[in-house]
Amino acid sequence: MNIILLGGNSKKNKDWLSQLSEYFKSYFDEIIVQNYTHWDTDSDSIDIENEVQRLSETATKNQPYVIFAKSIGVVLVLKAIYQGKINPKQCVFVGTAVNLARKLGYEIDIWFKNYDIPTLLIQNDNDPAISSAELKNILKDSDVKNFKLVELTGNTH
DSSP, rough: OEEEEEOOTTTTTTHHHHHHHHHHTTTEEEEEEEEEEEGGGGGGGGHHHHHHHHHHHHHHTTTTTEEEEEEHHHHHHHHHHHHTOOOOSEEEEOOOOOHHHTTTTHHHHHTTTTSSSSSEEEEETTTTTHHHHHHHHHHHHHOOSSSEEEEEEEEEE
């Protein structure tokens, strides 16, 4: 089994992903880190469509796989799953960035409709990207199956 790691928007996530990769190396056959193209430029903003396409290509080459994603990485994964571009065996989502996706003009709530991939979601109760209570409501309203939401105390993303 392989794992694909996706971080948040900030280039600071590159070091975090490297540490995560080291941690996971004894648990998976291959560890694939998706470094975002804007990290190699002076741009601060991610190109969602480009990164979804890159994720799709990576996933196709690295079957079977699970995904571990944080923040904007979760947005990429949800969009790719909704569009039928990827089909991970399981997912772990840390700090789901619903409000950021909405700010970028995406109707992320519909991406959860009929979602049934086994997924662990970890969310702070007062995360500015979306509180754990708000996320829980979206999951319930969207009839999401096969998930566990772990709610942590905190007001950070």
